[in-house]
Structure formats: structure tokens, C-alpha cells
Amino acid sequence: MIERIGQIIICGYDTPEPSDEFLEFIGAQNIGGVILFEENANPHIMAESSVKSIVAVGSVIPFIAVDQEGGRVCRFRGAPAEFESPAKYGRLANLELFAEQFGRAAYYLHSLGINLFFGPVADLRINPENRCLEGRTFGSNPARVIPFIEKAIKIASRAGILSCLKHFPGFGAAVNDPHQEIAVADYDEQTFLNRESLTFKAGIGAGADMVMTTHLLTPGIDERPATVSQRIVQNLLRERLGFDGIVITDDLLMLGAGEIGDVGQRALEAFLAGHDILLFGRDFRAARTALNYIKAAYKKGLIDDNRLESSLDRISGIKSKLAAPVI
Numbered sequence: 001m002i003e004r005i006g007q008i009i010i011c012g013y014d015t016p017e018p019s020d021e022f023l024e025f026i027g028a029q030n031i032g033g034v035i036l037f038e039e040n041a042n043p044h045i046m047a048e049s050s051v052k053s054i055v056a057v058g059s060v061i062p063f064i065a066v067d068q069e070g071g072r073v074c075r076f077r078g079a080p081a082e083f084e085s086p087a088k089y090g091r092l093a094n095l096e097l098f099a100e101q102f103g104r105a106a107y108y109l110h111s112l113g114i115n116l117f118f119g120p121v122a123d124l125r126i127n128p129e130n131r132c133l134e135g136r137t138f139g140s141n142p143a144r145v146i147p148f149i150e151k152a153i154k155i156a157s158r159a160g161i162l163s164c165l166k167h168f169p170g171f172g173a174a175v176n177d178p179h180q181e182i183a184v185a186d187y188d189e190q191t192f193l194n195r196e197s198l199t200f201k202a203g204i205g206a207g208a209d210m211v212m213t214t215h216l217l218t219p220g221i222d223e224r225p226a227t228v229s230q231r232i233v234q235n236l237l238r239e240r241l242g243f244d245g246i247v248i249t250d251d252l253l254m255l256g257a258g259e260i261g262d263v264g265q266r267a268l269e270a271f272l273a274g275h276d277i278l279l280f281g282r283d284f285r286a287a288r289t290a291l292n293y294i295k296a297a298y299k300k301g302l303i304d305d306n307r308l309e310s311s312l313d314r315i316s317g318i319k320s321k322l323a324a325p326v327i
Contacts, residue, residue: 001308005295006030007315008271010063010248011280011287012037017050022284023057029291032315033063033116037282041066041075044112051113061322063162065116068109070102071135080108086121089148090138099151106159115322116162118212120152122199123172132177140172142198149199150206157207162318165203167214167250169221169232170196178215178256188220192236201241209318210246211237213275215256227252228260233274246314248277253286264293271303276311 010033013022017040025031034054041047051064066075071085083101106117124145125137138145149165156163167178169192174183187196200211213226213233222231227249237243250257252266260266267278267290278294280287297303 001305001312002295002298004030004312005298005308006291007032007060007312008277008294009033009280009287009291010035010065010277011284012282013040013284014282016040017046018053023053025284025288026054026062027057027059029288030058030060031062031287032060032277033065035065035067035118035279035281036075036114038075038077042077044076044078044081047076048112055113060316061115061319063116063319064113065118065164066109066114067118068105068114069119069121069136073136076105076109076112080104085135086138086148087125087135090144093144095147095151098148099155102152103155103159106156106161110159110161114161116164116210117156118164118166120149120163120165120203121167122149122165122203123167123170124196124199126172126195127175129175130172132179132183133172137172142195142202145199146202149203153203153206153208160322162209162321163203163207164210164212164248165200165208166212167216168200168211168247169213169216169218169226169236170200171214171216172196174216176256178250179254180256182225182256182259183214183216185216185218186220187218189236192218192221193240197236197241200237204241204243204245208245209321210248210277211243212248212250212279214250215254225257225260227257227266227275228269228273230273238274244314246276246318247274249275249279251279251281252290253281253283263290266290267294268297268302271311272307276314 006029
């Protein structure tokens with residue numbers, strides 16, 4: 001089973017096109033997937049070529065992921081990949097316009113090899129001081145937000161792209177940006193069930209394939225951040241909301257994850273908390289360090305065989321939806 005552990009990793013690379021070192025790492029370690037950033041995605045023909053190179057080195061179909069939320073969070077720029085921000089569609093209350101523009105982007109990006117969207121954003125715009133989420137949510141009212149989330153998931157599925165709700169358990173009430181420091185939101189479990197949970201529950205019901213947590217501290221629920229909280233991942237997401245798909249971390253290289261420990265500790269604690277996939281940004285060498293740490297922990301017996309197998313089974317099960325290579 002140790003040869004399959006690389007499947008729990010998704011990481012990016014720090015050059016416009018994947019280097020030989022990166023491709024060797026992906027192929028030799030059986031890495032589960034790759035995330036593309038703006039410098040990897042433009043021009044589109046370069047991204048398509050890069051995806052072909054990544055697919056060619058692996059023995060298992062890789063996730064080819066991108067944050068393509070709309071507006072300022074669009075890694076692929078220009079028509080037909082780029083579309084308006086979620087906030088604009090929400091303000092217009094125009095589900096048809098969103099469906100048209102998002103659908104066009106989804107089918108086009110699938111043709112380039114993308115098979116996983118990190119979206120839709122299921123956070124609610126609760127705290128207007130939250131700059132990290134500015135423009136990235138469909139609004140603050142769950143009843144108005146939910147139709148957009150459901151539509152995005154259904155369109156992505158029809159286009160052959162997996163969807164990933166984010167950022168569980170919801171950090172719209174926070175101020176801090178987890179890219180810079182851990183975010184803190186002052187709500188308890190009952191508030192979560194009455195408010196934040198509604199959009200995630202709807203997205204799960206619509207068939208979301210993954211849910212992404214983030215580096216968020218909710219003292220009213222748990223003293224540990226969501227990234228390493230069994231209470232949030234297992235109790236709230238798995239048991240209360242009934243989600244049995246893949247749970248993925250936010251980028252473990254964000255500064256908001258720093259207080260958890262070094263990169264290996266972050267990876268191990270996040271996995272033990274119940275995450276199936278560990279996400280790393282552009283620093284694949286850090287991902288390699290974390291993977292070695294995870295493998296060493298497994299050899300020491302710190303990771304239970306059944307626990308690891310359940311995540312690997314979820315990953316292979318989801319990948320079975322990708323019946324043919326993405327290119």
C-alpha cells in the first residue's frame with residue numbers, strides 16, 4: 001500500500017511548464033494530481049501541452065485541478081475560459097447568465113485536460129471586512145446562493161469535471177486571510193447548522209465530489225483549526241452532513257497553516273484528522289518532503305491500514321468517473 005500513498009497528494013510547480021524534476025517526481029511517486037496556477041495556464045496551448053506531459057508520466061489518471069471561480073480568481077484568462085465573479089451573478093440574481101458563461105468555460109477547460117474545479121465557493125458573505133472572499137461568494141443569503149452552487153456542480157459534472165465545495169466549515173464570518181494567517185470565526189455548532197451548513201449541504205446533495213476545508217479556527221466548535229480537527233471533518237462533515245466523498249485540505253503551504261507545525265507535521269495531522277487528499281501549492285519539493293514524512297509515519301504504524309485504504313478507495317472511486325484520460 002505504501003506505493004499508493006502518493007495518490008493522497010495534489011501539488012503544483014513553480015515554473016510556467018513542468019520541469020523534468022517535477023515530472024520525475026509525479027511519475028516515480030505516483031502523485032495523485034496537479035494544480036495549475038495562472039502562470040501555468042496561459043497561454044492555453046501551453047497549459048494543454050503541460051497537461052499532456054503530466055498525464056504521460058503517470059500510471060493512474062491524475063487529477064488536473066484549477067481554481068476557476070470567476071472574476072479575480074480565474075487562472076485561465078481570456079475567452080472562453082474566463083467569466084464574471086460569483087458576486088456579480090449573485091447581485092444580478094441571474095442564474096441563466098451564470099449557467100451560460102460557466103458552462104462555456106467548463107466545456108472548454110475540459111477540452112484542455114482539466115478534470116477538477118476547486119469550486120464552487122460555498123462560503124456566505126457574512127463579514128464585509130473579509131477581503132479574502134471579496135467577490136468570490138454568490139452572496140450572504142443561503143436561499144439565494146444555493147441555486148448557483150447546485151447549478152455549478154451539475155454543469156461541471158455534465159462537462160466531465162469534478163467539483164469541490166469550499167471552504168468548509170465556512171469562513172465568511174472571519175476577517176483574517178488564511179493565506180497570511182489563520183482565520184478566526186466566532187460561531188458555534190448550532191450557528192453552523194443554521195447558517196454555514198446550508199450551502200454545503202445543498203452542494204453535497206447536488207453531487208459535489210469533494211469538499212475543501214481551510215485554515216480556520218472556530219473556537220465555538222473546536223480549539224483546533226479545521227485543517228487538523230477531527231470534530232470538524234469527521235463529526236460535522238462526515239456524520240452531520242453525511243458526506244462520503246473526498247475531503248481535501250486547502251494549500252498546506254499557506255501561512256495560515258504555519259502554527260500546526262512544519263510541512264510534514266501539517267500533512268500528517270491533516271490526514272489523521274480525516275482528510276483524504278493533501279494540497280500543496282507551487283512548491284512540489286515541500287510536497288515531496290511531506291510525502292516522505294507520511295511514508296515514515298506509516299512505516300512506524302502511526303497511520304492505520306484501514307484508515308489509509310479508505311482514503312485510497314475514495315480517490316480511486318472518484319477517478320473511476322474519469323473513464324478515459326483527460327486528453
